[in-house]
Amino acid sequence: MPIAVARRLLPPGSIVGVSCNTPAHVHAAVRDGADYIGIGAVYGTQTKKLTEPLVGVRGIAAMLDGLGESPIKAVAIGGIKATNALRILHSAIAPNGRPLDGVAIVSDIVASREPAASATKLSRLIRAFQQEFATGIGIHSRATIVGSIAVEPALERVQSLFQEIKKSSPLVHQITNNVVATQSANITLAVGASPIMATAADEMEDLSRIPGALLVNIGTLVPDTKLGMLEAGYFANLNGKPIVLDPVGIGASTFRKSSVNGTCSSLRRNVQPIIKLCNVELLDRWQPSVIKGNAGELAAFAGSTEVKSKGVDSVGSGFSDPALFVQALARQERCIVVLTGKTDYVSDGHLVVCIENGHELLGQITGAGCMAGSLIATFCAAQASLTRGQSGSAAIEGQLVDRGMLYAAVGGLLTLEIAAEQAVPADGSAVGRGTFLSRLIDRVGFLTQDDITRLAKISIQVPGSPKESTRTGLRE
Amino acid sequence: MPIAVARRLLPPGSIVGVSCNTPAHVHAAVRDGADYIGIGAVYGTQTKKLTEPLVGVRGIAAMLDGLGESPIKAVAIGGIKATNALRILHSAIAPNGRPLDGVAIVSDIVASREPAASATKLSRLIRAFQQEFATGIGIHSRATIVGSIAVEPALERVQSLFQEIKKSSPLVHQITNNVVATQSANITLAVGASPIMATAADEMEDLSRIPGALLVNIGTLVPDTKLGMLEAGYFANLNGKPIVLDPVGIGASTFRKSSVNGTCSSLRRNVQPIIKLCNVELLDRWQPSVIKGNAGELAAFAGSTEVKSKGVDSVGSGFSDPALFVQALARQERCIVVLTGKTDYVSDGHLVVCIENGHELLGQITGAGCMAGSLIATFCAAQASLTRGQSGSAAIEGQLVDRGMLYAAVGGLLTLEIAAEQAVPADGSAVGRGTFLSRLIDRVGFLTQDDITRLAKISIQVPGSPKESTRTGLRE
Amino acid sequence: MPIAVARRLLPPGSIVGVSCNTPAHVHAAVRDGADYIGIGAVYGTQTKKLTEPLVGVRGIAAMLDGLGESPIKAVAIGGIKATNALRILHSAIAPNGRPLDGVAIVSDIVASREPAASATKLSRLIRAFQQEFATGIGIHSRATIVGSIAVEPALERVQSLFQEIKKSSPLVHQITNNVVATQSANITLAVGASPIMATAADEMEDLSRIPGALLVNIGTLVPDTKLGMLEAGYFANLNGKPIVLDPVGIGASTFRKSSVNGTCSSLRRNVQPIIKLCNVELLDRWQPSVIKGNAGELAAFAGSTEVKSKGVDSVGSGFSDPALFVQALARQERCIVVLTGKTDYVSDGHLVVCIENGHELLGQITGAGCMAGSLIATFCAAQASLTRGQSGSAAIEGQLVDRGMLYAAVGGLLTLEIAAEQAVPADGSAVGRGTFLSRLIDRVGFLTQDDITRLAKISIQVPGSPKESTRTGLRE
Structure with missing residues (x-):
């Protein structure tokens, strides 16, 4: 369903997101004024065949780049867990320095025996990344530290x-x-x-x-x-x-x-x-x-x-x-x-x-x-x-x-x-x-x-x- | 069936054996006065799933140890053949020096094309072990030879x-x-x-x-x-x-x-x-x-x-x-x-x-x-x-x-x-x-x-x- | 069907070939006056089980040898393609120096999208071999070149x-x-x-x-x-x-x-x-x-x-x-x-x-x-x-x-x-x-x-x- 149609059907102020699998999808989402995009699937599953090609960890950054300076938010989705979230966040930074705004996680929380603990762990990890990204000394950090040339x-x-x-x-x-x-x-x-x-x-x-x-x-x-x-x-x-x-x-x-x-x-x-x-x-x-x-x-x-x-x-x-x-x-x-x-x-x-x-x-x-x-x-x-x-x-x-x-x-x-x-x-x-x-x-x-x-x-x-x-x- | 029940049902002088899969089984067999125990299964088979865990070659000795000084005989059973009998006999010696009294062998004789020859071969191997065990210089031998310290x-x-x-x-x-x-x-x-x-x-x-x-x-x-x-x-x-x-x-x-x-x-x-x-x-x-x-x-x-x-x-x-x-x-x-x-x-x-x-x-x-x-x-x-x-x-x-x-x-x-x-x-x-x-x-x-x-x-x-x-x- | 029977049934001048899987088959074909033999199958296929053992690349030469000086032609058959034809021709030379007269190829032409091009390519390869075999300096060549002993x-x-x-x-x-x-x-x-x-x-x-x-x-x-x-x-x-x-x-x-x-x-x-x-x-x-x-x-x-x-x-x-x-x-x-x-x-x-x-x-x-x-x-x-x-x-x-x-x-x-x-x-x-x-x-x-x-x-x-x-x- 086109975004314009969705907006007509939904009450004002509704948040409309678009799934993006290619840079062209991102381009269209920007043009059509989406509120956020979901980039994926990052990883495949062994249980079902995906109809779209995998974006892969390293494909996310190129799609983020397509957002340019727009205020549209972006999350990655598909097979993301506590054990790979940091790898994805680290890699998924557009050439212009734009990171992901978040990751969409389902089974790692929903199928967890302790959903609250799982969600807390994930949240802590993502915040740690965001803090490090904003101010840290990791190589992905936005705080561009050009060290001494001495x-x-x-x-x-x-x-x-x-x-x-x-x-x-x-x-x-x-x-x-x-x-x-x-x-x-x-x-x-x-x-x-x-x-x-x-x-x-x-x-x-x-x-x-x-x-x-x-x-x-x-x-x-x-x-x-x-x-x-x-x-x-x-x-x-x-x-x-x-x-x-x-x-x-x-x-x-x-x-x-x-x-x-x-x-x-x-x-x-x-x-x-x-x-x-x-x-x-x-x-x-x-x-x-x-x-x-x-x-x-x-x-x-x-x-x-x-x-x-x-x-x-x-x-x-x-x-x-x-x-x-x-x-x-x-x-x-x-x-x-x-x-x-x-x-x-x-x-x-x-x-x-x-x-x-x-x-x-x-x-x-x-x-x-x-x-x-x-x-x-x-x-x-x-x-x-x-x-x-x-x-x-x-x-x-x-x-x-x-x-x-x-x-x-x-x-x-x-x-x-x-x-x-x-x-x-x-x-x-x-x-x-x-x-x-x-x-x-x-x-x-x-x-x-x-x-x-x-x-x-x-x-x-x-x-x-x-x-x-x-x-x-x-x-x- | 408990041993006591079996003894009541059987004529006097009957030989009663108990299958043992754990040290606790051995303990019970000693307590209840079994005549012999069968320790196993030593090896698994590929054709059926065993309901009990395998004893393994190296598990036999611990179970033999549970017999202590009792006169109860012990045989190992489960997947034993001429090709692994010596390995089992060698390994299955309790810390107190007690060996197996024998091994139970089925298919290596019954399914053999020459059952008599197979049985003879097995018998010779077991006797060779027993002779060596009693008097030999192999490291498993009961004849404890402490060599020279010169x-x-x-x-x-x-x-x-x-x-x-x-x-x-x-x-x-x-x-x-x-x-x-x-x-x-x-x-x-x-x-x-x-x-x-x-x-x-x-x-x-x-x-x-x-x-x-x-x-x-x-x-x-x-x-x-x-x-x-x-x-x-x-x-x-x-x-x-x-x-x-x-x-x-x-x-x-x-x-x-x-x-x-x-x-x-x-x-x-x-x-x-x-x-x-x-x-x-x-x-x-x-x-x-x-x-x-x-x-x-x-x-x-x-x-x-x-x-x-x-x-x-x-x-x-x-x-x-x-x-x-x-x-x-x-x-x-x-x-x-x-x-x-x-x-x-x-x-x-x-x-x-x-x-x-x-x-x-x-x-x-x-x-x-x-x-x-x-x-x-x-x-x-x-x-x-x-x-x-x-x-x-x-x-x-x-x-x-x-x-x-x-x-x-x-x-x-x-x-x-x-x-x-x-x-x-x-x-x-x-x-x-x-x-x-x-x-x-x-x-x-x-x-x-x-x-x-x-x-x-x-x-x-x-x-x-x-x-x-x-x-x-x-x-x- | 014996060759003699086939000859009686066929018009004069008909060409009669025999499939040979063993040296004995070759011997019989020579004795019975075949016009050509098909030696094979050289390679197996993955889709059907062959009823005869494979001749293999290295089995062809021994069977060619059985033709002696007879004028009977010989081709190899079974799994031969442009990609292995040269290997077969090179190897399939009898100890007396007799090479194959050709190779029988089916799927590499029939199942090709461009049958004419495939056939041309194969033909060129076989002619290159035959030319080299007759006059070349390759080690398989009939032109026996004994180099200098200086x-x-x-x-x-x-x-x-x-x-x-x-x-x-x-x-x-x-x-x-x-x-x-x-x-x-x-x-x-x-x-x-x-x-x-x-x-x-x-x-x-x-x-x-x-x-x-x-x-x-x-x-x-x-x-x-x-x-x-x-x-x-x-x-x-x-x-x-x-x-x-x-x-x-x-x-x-x-x-x-x-x-x-x-x-x-x-x-x-x-x-x-x-x-x-x-x-x-x-x-x-x-x-x-x-x-x-x-x-x-x-x-x-x-x-x-x-x-x-x-x-x-x-x-x-x-x-x-x-x-x-x-x-x-x-x-x-x-x-x-x-x-x-x-x-x-x-x-x-x-x-x-x-x-x-x-x-x-x-x-x-x-x-x-x-x-x-x-x-x-x-x-x-x-x-x-x-x-x-x-x-x-x-x-x-x-x-x-x-x-x-x-x-x-x-x-x-x-x-x-x-x-x-x-x-x-x-x-x-x-x-x-x-x-x-x-x-x-x-x-x-x-x-x-x-x-x-x-x-x-x-x-x-x-x-x-x-x-x-x-x-x-x-x-x-």
Whole structure:
């Protein structure tokens, strides 16, 4: 029934809502003057077939965008529960910054044995999100905090994470590819943390209760492992554990791309045209804190055709403006984005940290990028540990991605890359690719926070802004 | 029908039996004066649903214990065949040493094409067990053999196993986690044996026919691999191959614990209260010769809360009385138990061998414990080879766990730990975690039996007994 | 209906065909004077149960052999499509060199939306095969090309492949065992190529479109991975990518043997009696360019009882005439066959290249043979790249196995084995098994084409022919 007809039939002041399944529906609802829209169905059910395609978690934001500046309210609907509401609220923010006004929840309250308690829990969660969104430091927050572009405070953040790893030896749960599992475990041990490389879906809930961080690396993705990844990330989100996603070789096959990132469906309006909105599978289920890849992988992930990949490798000279790319992708994905290469670019959507450390041998052994992922996850675990220490749980209940993970990502990269520089003999004698890996792990074990401070070559910028801070580590 | 009623209805001298599914049933049967009890069902069937829970292989012993000193006979029933009878008889021994009096077998005889041959085979197997139980050297034997606490004879046993490995290069089939598969294969090769790392359930029967040993390590357990483990262990038991179980990270998740060790259901009476009787999955199907773990793992396995674990690591200072713990657990599980740590404790249920060798770097790389498991399995293969050579097959037909595996476990640990000491430069210069692994495998390859004799730091005790023998290897 | 009866009923000049499902049927058809035979069904269907056993791709040749020199035509039938026709034509060549005269195709044309285009495509493919068969350089070609037995030109071929690897860095897709995945990737990187270790069946079609080569190694075969292998090989054949098959441990279990090689069904007439024709699974679906194994593996693969294996290792002194064995097996399998050992034997069915390089430490670490497979696949990718560059696609459309892969196999082996010699210190000091692997990968990375030319110790022979060329690399 058209809205105009409904308004004629209803008494004045009636509230009229419209179900929207596509951006076109939203456009029509704005044109026809609806009071609110219901966006959905977000998730499918197993009991009945839906006649419309699923909007998916990641499709909500594009539809919110269609509301523009209109006063029309929006709620998401379809399969939403206390256990996924935060993931949906976090993801469903339009490019212009507009969030959902609410979520429609049925069975999680109606079918609950304790409807009042369920409703209270949901209400608390949504309010926590709204408070965090309005004023907090989470990466989704409307309170746009552009951190300092000064280098020294950034390195101090990295140092305190490094100390925290040594102190608390956090558990780093890694679902990674079987090519690099050994070295990933060893480099995690070398920096002082405790790795566990478990993939069975059946044990993910239990493992998620142990504080630390989760790494998901799709290098040798198979359906069974994907089930483990879906579960692990879901429970990690529920328990506030940071997740590092390493979409290895995502450009190599549709299977990888759709497992993470679905079919690209539409363009967002206010981000670079190189970045497309994609439906997702893994990312429909959970929110990563960090997404890390080389140029070919991040291009494939974002639907950009600017950079090609061959298997797991990136081809060519990369993005024309990598800093802008990572900044835009971080804003879109609402998490830290790490672009690895000769220069690494790390962004929280505002700041972009560039790292010039490393050694070419890292590109000549298998799994250097995977080890970077392990180390980033280790630093994320430390950041989560510090955050738990500093603030009450209420303050972080509404937050899925801590902006401090920017420094965790920087710390993980610096650890790997400075150790790589140290692994090469100072006298310039040649090191083979076989012995290099052993020497690299040696050096990560010997690395001190003073090494990091002394040798880091980083600069920080805000793309589009003239100011930029550079600091180059000097070797004695 | 109550027993008293049955006795009234039946002629004098009638034999009255009672089916028992719980310890309470056994208690009632004793009280009411049954002539025998049938304990079951041990196994389920696929064709009908049982109305009572399964007793399981590991539940029988607790129910036998309820018979105390009474003259009531006991048989197990439900799914028992020639292929699992030995596993059941071996496991179903009450803490007070009381075995089953028999097993009830239906289809394996009745549905056999050659009922007489089937019955003969079963009868021979049961008699072999009973003979071995009464007088043999298997670890389940009633003939309690407390071996020598002198150190030199123990080291001679280790030496002869070392020689046998070099001579026969036994096949060591390893179903292990994918983090350590490479180094596990390499350390097996380095000591002189032949590894095969096969996990497909379809090939386990074939592989079990090749003499050697089997290692089962649950470090990256997934359902498919678990199927392989169930099959591999079953056929290993059938073919008299020793099995080493390494329950890596068993405390990390219910999935791991229940896959190996089920839900803890009741306490045994005469063992330390820290050790509970557990239903099992893997262990419902097969009998290991050696169970090896760190303090956190063995605590989780045994249901003890004395030691906690974090992921795959043990937390804190370990058991208050580790020697007593391993002795009690070895008696309960009727196999060799190895507790690894700064000091290792190895027991056959009577003797406890303590090993002080090793180096802290073993704790700083991934998979040192897994390599210990591989080397123990290799020495077990040598012990099985020597046993086959020494005795007729009839003598060992009734035996699932050879007490000589105590020395195999000691040999495997000494090999790893002495090589680790040698892998560190004598001049005290630092070795990194990356190069340490390569050097360790080098040294295992170079290790001689003289090194073992010269450098072993072991002592042997019988907990509760004042005597203890200590011998410390001296370095030149 | 007997042929004689049919002839009586039909007008003179009628063409009478007979369906043949066994060699006995063929024998009867020859005896009774059929005009043509239809051999099948080659493949089963999922919709109806066949009453006769499948002939399978590899069963056709034996039945063709039964036609002897008779003028009776033969076509294969049952499940044949454009996508598998080339595989069938390639494989279905009798030992006496007789190919199929055609294939019977129904649904691929009749059920096509564009029957004319489908028929044209099929016709072109079959003509390409026939042209190639009559005059080409593919290994199946009737134009028997016995290449030069001079050593220098062979080494020049190897050199140009080595250069091509450095130049084009081909993608080498490897489905290998999880014990050696890391070192396989690293050795591929070290020689200058780009490895991808993907196993999911879902992504095989996509990966097959990237030029390069495919390695299939069954060292830790499990059903899921086997699905990936079936798909990967099928699409590799379709896209003209060379495949290296490494049947690791094939003698260890019926599961491995039947997964690759099926039940041995009959003897071919004109090859050594040690070689049997086997039904296959992997090989029913795709044609490898190279089959590589140690003596125990190739004996198990070929159904020979001359050499035994224990797990993944070969036992005893090997074949009495290894050169003749590999030559015969290459002719039977219509691909390059590589027999590794102290001396390696490589054959294209005519030439046999013997390689004397290597070091005993290669036999003392896990996965040396697997790394040989990776390097052979890398050289095959280079050969495919050169072939694409040299000839139009029409010339190679009818060809599944390029005879130039002989030099690719030689190149891969020389790279590994010369690097192994260089990895051992020139001063004769001992190298451990642990550090050897790192040093080996170092040396592969440092290896030059001059090293290969200078240090290669190869000879070339045509078994049965008196001439043989030997060249031994001299060390300065």
